[in-house]
Amino acid sequence: xxxxxxxxxxxxxxxxxxxxxxxxxxxxxxxxxxxxxxxxxxxxxxxxxxxxxxxxxxxxxxxxxxxxxxxxxxxxxxxxxxxxxxxxxxxxxxxxxxxxxxxxxxxxxxxxxxxxxxxxxxxxxxxxxxxxxxxxxxxxxxxxxxxxxxxxxxxxxxxxxxxxxxxxxxxxxxxxxxxxxxxxxxxxxxxxxxxxxxxxxxxxxxxxxxxxxxxxxxxxxxxxxxxxxxxxxxxxxxxxxxxxxxxxxxxxxxxxxxxxxxxxxxxxxxxxxxxxxxxxxxxxxxxxxxxx
Amino acid sequence: xxxxxxxxxxxxxxxxxxxxxxxxxxxxxxxxxxxxxxxxxxxxxxxxxxxxxxxxxxxxxxxxxxxxxxxxxxxxxxxxxxxxxxxxxxxxxxxxxxxxxxxxxxxxxxxxxxxxxxxxxxxxxxxxxxxxxxxxxxxxxxxxxxxxxxxxxxxxxxxxxxxxxxxxxxxxxxxxxxxxxxxxxxxxxxxxxxxxxxxxxxxxxxxxxxxxxxxxxxxxxxxxxxxxxxxxxxxxxxxxxxxxxxxxxxxxxxxxxxxxxxxxxxxxxxxxxxxxxxxxxxxxxxxxxxxxxxxxxxxxxxxxxxxxxxxxxxxxxxxxxxxxxxxxxxxxxxxxxxxxxxxxxxxxxxxxxxxxxxxxxxxxxxxxxxxxxxxxxxxxxxxxxxxxxxxxxxxxxxxxxxxxxxxxxxxxxxxxxx
Numbered sequence: 001x002x003x004x005x006x007x008x009x010x011x012x013x014x015x016x017x018x019x020x021x022x023x024x025x026x027x028x029x030x031x032x033x034x035x036x037x038x039x040x041x042x043x044x045x046x047x048x049x050x051x052x053x054x055x056x057x058x059x060x061x062x063x064x065x066x067x068x069x070x071x072x073x074x075x076x077x078x079x080x081x082x083x084x085x086x087x088x089x090x091x092x093x094x095x096x097x098x099x100x101x102x103x104x105x106x107x108x109x110x111x112x113x114x115x116x117x118x119x120x121x122x123x124x125x126x127x128x129x130x131x132x133x134x135x136x137x138x139x140x141x142x143x144x145x146x147x148x149x150x151x152x153x154x155x156x157x158x159x160x161x162x163x164x165x166x167x168x169x170x171x172x173x174x175x176x177x178x179x180x181x182x183x184x185x186x187x188x189x190x191x192x193x194x195x196x197x198x199x200x201x202x203x204x205x206x207x208x209x210x211x212x213x214x215x216x217x218x219x220x221x222x223x224x225x226x227x228x229x230x231x232x233x234x235x236x237x238x239x240x241x242x243x244x245x246x247x248x249x250x251x252x253x254x255x256x257x258x259x260x261x262x263x264x265x266x267x268x269x270x271x272x273x274x275x276x277x278x279x280x281x282x283x284x285x286x287x288x289x290x291x292x
Numbered sequence: 293x294x295x296x297x298x299x300x301x302x303x304x305x306x307x308x309x310x311x312x313x314x315x316x317x318x319x320x321x322x323x324x325x326x327x328x329x330x331x332x333x334x335x336x337x338x339x340x341x342x343x344x345x346x347x348x349x350x351x352x353x354x355x356x357x358x359x360x361x362x363x364x365x366x367x368x369x370x371x372x373x374x375x376x377x378x379x380x381x382x383x384x385x386x387x388x389x390x391x392x393x394x395x396x397x398x399x400x401x402x403x404x405x406x407x408x409x410x411x412x413x414x415x416x417x418x419x420x421x422x423x424x425x426x427x428x429x430x431x432x433x434x435x436x437x438x439x440x441x442x443x444x445x446x447x448x449x450x451x452x453x454x455x456x457x458x459x460x461x462x463x464x465x466x467x468x469x470x471x472x473x474x475x476x477x478x479x480x481x482x483x484x485x486x487x488x489x490x491x492x493x494x495x496x497x498x499x500x501x502x503x504x505x506x507x508x509x510x511x512x513x514x515x516x517x518x519x520x521x522x523x524x525x526x527x528x529x530x531x532x533x534x535x536x537x538x539x540x541x542x543x544x545x546x547x548x549x550x551x552x553x554x555x556x557x558x559x560x561x562x563x564x565x566x567x568x569x570x571x572x573x574x575x576x577x578x579x580x581x582x583x584x585x586x587x588x589x590x591x592x593x594x595x596x597x598x599x600x601x602x603x604x605x606x607x608x609x610x611x612x613x614x615x616x617x618x619x620x621x622x623x624x625x626x627x628x629x630x631x632x633x634x635x636x637x638x639x640x641x642x643x644x645x646x647x648x649x650x651x652x653x654x655x656x657x658x659x660x661x662x663x664x665x666x667x668x669x670x671x672x673x674x675x676x677x678x679x680x681x682x683x684x685x686x687x688x689x690x691x692x693x694x695x696x697x698x699x700x701x702x703x704x705x706x707x708x709x710x
Contacts, residue, residue, distance in 0.1 A: 044367055045661035046705045047389030131520035132464075132538055152521025241524040242472055242675045243668075257360045258664040260367075260386065 031273065037266035044260035057263040066243055067268060070251040074275065076158060077247055078226040081165040085222060088166065089173025090215065094203075096174065097181045110171040118168075122235025125164050126151065129236075151237050154244040161245055164232055169225075173218050180214030181207075209290075216287040220280055227276050248272045318598040320374040322350040325358050327585060328550070328620045329424055330377060333606055340605050346598045359383050366392040371592050374599040375606070378588045380411045380420050385707075386661040387588075388412070393419035394589040398600065403609070403624045407654050408583045420586035421607045422623035424615075426545040427581035427648035428481045428570045428656075429640075431552060435564040436463070436540045444568045448485070448509060451541070451571045455517040458540035465517035467530050467539040468510070470678050472671020473664070474526035475510075477656040478544055479674060480580050482506040485573025490658040490670070494710040496698035498658075498670060499691035502575065508687065511677025523675050535559060543570060547584070549641060550619035567640035569647045581645075581652035583623055621645065662701040669694045669701075 007014060038057060042050035061067050096107065113121070128136050129150035137147040150160045188206050197205070208215075230249040233239065239246035239254065246254070248268055255265035324330035330352055337348050353361060359382065365371035366387075378387065387393050395417040401409045404422050412420025430451075432444065440457040442450075451466070459465025469475040476490075483489065488503030490496065497503065514522050519533050527544055531551065534542045535558040546567075553562040570579040587607055593599045605611075612627040617636060627633060634642065658666045673691050676684050684690075702708040 043704070044363060044390060045386050045701075047386070047391075047661070048706075132533055133536060147520075149521050152524035154523075157524075237524065240471055241521075242672060254664075254668075257363070258356075258668075259662060260363060260664075 034266045034269050034273075037262055038270045040263045040266075042262040044262070050263070053263070057267045061264050061267040061271075064264075066246065066251060067271075069243065070246045070248050070268075071271065071275075073158065073245070074227055074247040074249075074272075077162060077165070077229060078223055080158070080162040081169070081226050082219060082223050084162070084166050085170045085173050086215065086219060088170045089218070090177050090208075090211075092170065092174040093177035093181060094207075096178060110174060113168045114171050116168070118231035119235045121164065121168060122232055126236050129160060151245070152241060154241055157237060157241065157245045161233055161236065164236070165226065165229065168232070169222060173222065176218040176221075177211065177214060180211050183214075184210050212290040213287055216283055216290065220283045220287075223283070224276055224280060227279065228272070248275070317347060318345070318595055319347040319349065320593075320595050320598045320602055321372050322348055322602065323358060323362065323373055323376040324350055324352045325377045325585060326352055326354045327377070327424070328547075328618065329585065329615055329622075332611070332615055332618065332620070336611065340602065344598075344601055344605075346601065348602065355379065362387075362392075366390065366590075366592075369592075371590060372594075373590045374593040374595055375587065375589050375602050377423070378420060378586050380422070380583050380586050381655065381657055381659060382663055384412050384420060384586075385659065385663075388414050388419055389661060392591055394591045394593060394596075395419060396421065396589065396603075399604070403626050405623070405625065405649070408623050411583055411654065411659075412586060412588075420583075420588045421603065422583040422586050423607060424547075424583070424585040425581060425621055425623045425645075426547045426584045427645060427652055428478065428543060428579040429546045429549075429644045430568045430570055431534065431542045431544070431549070432566045432568065433458075433537075433540050433560065433564055434566045437566075444566065445541075445571045447571045448482075448573050452513060452517075455513060455541060459517045462538065464519040464533070464539045465541065466513050467519055467522070467525075467533060467542045468514060468544060469526050469530060470514050470518060470522035470674070471524050471526045471529075472675050473667035474671075475674045476658075476667045476670050477580070479507065479510050479670075480653075480656045481543075481570050481578070482510050482573065484578040484580070484653050485570070485576040487573075487575030490655075491660065491698075494702060494708055496658070496666075496695040496702070498673070498698075499688065499695040504688060504691055506573070507673060507677045507691070508682035510674065510682070511680065511684075512682030515678045515681035518678070523678050545584070546621055546641060546644060549638065567638070567644060569644045578651050578653045579648050580654070580656035581648040582654060582656045586623075658698065660698075660702055660707055661705045665701055666698045669697050 039052060039054060040050040041053045041057060092110070096103065128134050129152075131137055131147065131149050131152055134150070136150065140147050148156050151157050184207070188210070189202065192202050192206055228249055229247060230253065233245055233247060233250055234253070237245045239250040249272060252265045252268040252272065255261050255268060324333060334350065334352065337350060340346070341348055358377065359379070362373065362376060362378075363383070365373060367390075378384065396419060397417070399418065399421060401418060408422040408425065409418055412418060412422070430445070436458045437444065437454065440454070442454050442457060445451040445454045455465035457465070469478045480490065483498065483503050483506040486502045486506035486509070488498065488500050488506055490498050519525065519530070519539060527548065530539070530542060530544065531548060533539050535552060537560050549567055552558055553565055555562065587603060589599050589603055609624060609626055612622040612624040613630055613633060615622045616627045616630070616633040619638070621641065628645070657663055658670070660666060673687065673694050676690055677687060699708060
């Protein structure tokens with residue numbers, strides 16, 4: 001019998017161990033700890049140690065109108081941004097999938113918003129949006145159109161933020177869909193041509209159905225990100241004017257780092273976790289349905 | 293495999309050993325704010341290191357990030373901070389309550405106004421050395437005022453008349469912070485001048501008729517004569533508007549004077565920019581004058597001697613004088629009495645400080661542990677008032693509801709009625 005050392009015998013556990021430790025320490029532990037905190041009344045402003053209060057923090061949070069508003073806004077932002085990004089992104093990908101002069105340049109230009117830092121984007125867009133000295137209102141006034149308050153007014157702040165998100169993330173959809181297009185087999189197209197299908201039929205009956213798994217992957221990636229959006233909103237409005245652009249993430253941040261009510265903040269994060277999880281599972285199930 | 297692990301172990305071991313060897317030389321960690329005084333200290337720290345042989349590792353942070361970092365480190369019991377800049381009115385109560393400041397029993401506070409030290413005192417122990425004071429002033433455009441044939445407003449009626457007269461040609465007649473929570477500090481002096489308060493006897497009273505009148509007036513001024521989008525403007529948004537010549541008057545803290553007369557930052561010649569005391573109101577003449585920054589030592593410091601030396605040095609008289617010479621309004625009495633300082637200091641700053649020191653009120657926000665949340669809550673009332681130009685019929689009910697919400701916070705923190 002060949003004698004094996006401890007390491008040799010346990011290689012299959014040892015090799016993945018660093019990755020497992022990484023996931024447990026940096027992902028599983030924080031999630032569990034957040035769940036634990038959500039059942040406590042930990043608040044730094046009271047100066048008292050934390051107490052276990054069961055569902056009291058949940059009740060407090062659900063009674064808070066700001067929470068329900070923020071939950072609604074989280075969905076509004078996500079659906080508003082992702083739907084437009086999908087339509088524009090797929091359209092752009094279909095256009096870029098043909099060959100034309102300067103295609104490389106266009107593709108590079110498209111990548112630029114993706115690689116820019118969110119805070120820098122926020123600052124630049126805030127300058128565009130400034131109602132008094134910004135360029136957008138200047139353009140509107142030159143064109144003789146009524147000016148807008150953009151991010152400084154309650155009614156226009158969410159659409160203005162969604163516009164920035166669309167500007168930044170549409171290229172990502174384009175790139176994913178382009179990759180999907182490159183992987184499609186040419187046979188269905190050839191037989192469609194033989195059968196005399198027109199361009200519209202090819203698009204809706206062949207290209208889009210075959211792309212569906214790719215598109216749904218893009219939806220999952222983008223929607224998870226949009227549900228958790230923090231950087232752009234924090235950099236541009238900080239959740240204002242008033243509370244008009246607070247989503248769940250911003251509200252939870254304020255509760256933990258401005259109000260120091262850790263228990264209630266944890267409750268909000270638990271809800272955000274459930275929303276993101278539920279959404280991802282739903283879309284994944286949908287995706288499996290298309291793959292079959 | 294064994295060999296590789298062994299090598300790794302030895303390597304990490306030697307790194308730790310190196311760390312231990314360096315500990316022998318006293319070393320402290322200092323957190324500074326992105327404030328002109330923090331900047332001044334940074335340039336002087338090498339001198340301190342040379343004099344004392346103490347190595348200072350400093351970090352410089354924006355004010356709210358500074359609070360976040362300190363709170364996170366202290367709350368998780370993982371702090372290695374020794375000395376830090378702190379905002380007494382914003383975080384003082386919470387830090388004292390949680391026992392995060394070290395009591396300063398050896399510090400000589402005789403050169404400071406008593407009420408500025410009292411803000412950071414509890415049960416007879418002082419925890420914060422006041423660094424910088426600020427008070428509310430009126431900045432105005434001398435040229436526009438002259439063109440309108442008016443003199444500097446001295447009361448709220450004149451203030452409104454001047455705003456009305458100068459509100460034309462793309463220039464806002466009046467500006468002040470309108471962004472909910474940020475506006476709370478600037479509204480405070482208006483509330484005081486109408487005879488109101490945010491808190492009284494540990495209870496929220498900003499729904500009193502006096503305070504409501506002030507909130508309505510502030511809303512009317514900003515809603516009618518303010519720059520567009522004012523409800524999302526804090527000082528960092530109002531200042532560029534004023535510097536670009538798009539606002540005729542601006543009420544805010546005295547600290548911004550240096551920046552608005554700096555020719556590299558402003559498009560208006562310094563000779564056209566005036567500074568005056570905040571106009572008096574119908575029932576008072578008490579602008580806020582507060583200790584905006586102080587310095588404190590961490591209760592968890594492991595290098596108490598070195599930390600104490602740094603604290604004493606960073607708050608000394610000579611540095612205070614240097615601060616004054618670069619337009620930072622320091623808390624030390626001696627810095628204001630210094631004749632070199634008085635010779636170069638802007639007379640407008642000196643006069644408004646003298647007025648505020650004599651008549652002012654030492655708070656610009658509700659002084660409570662949950663001040664951040666309370667400011668957001670009061671901010672809702674301010675925004676409603678601005679959006680309706682002060683005419684909202686819902687205002688009394690809204691203010692009463694929000695005052696109740698602030699009372700709830702006070703109760704939750706055990707500060708109600710104290």
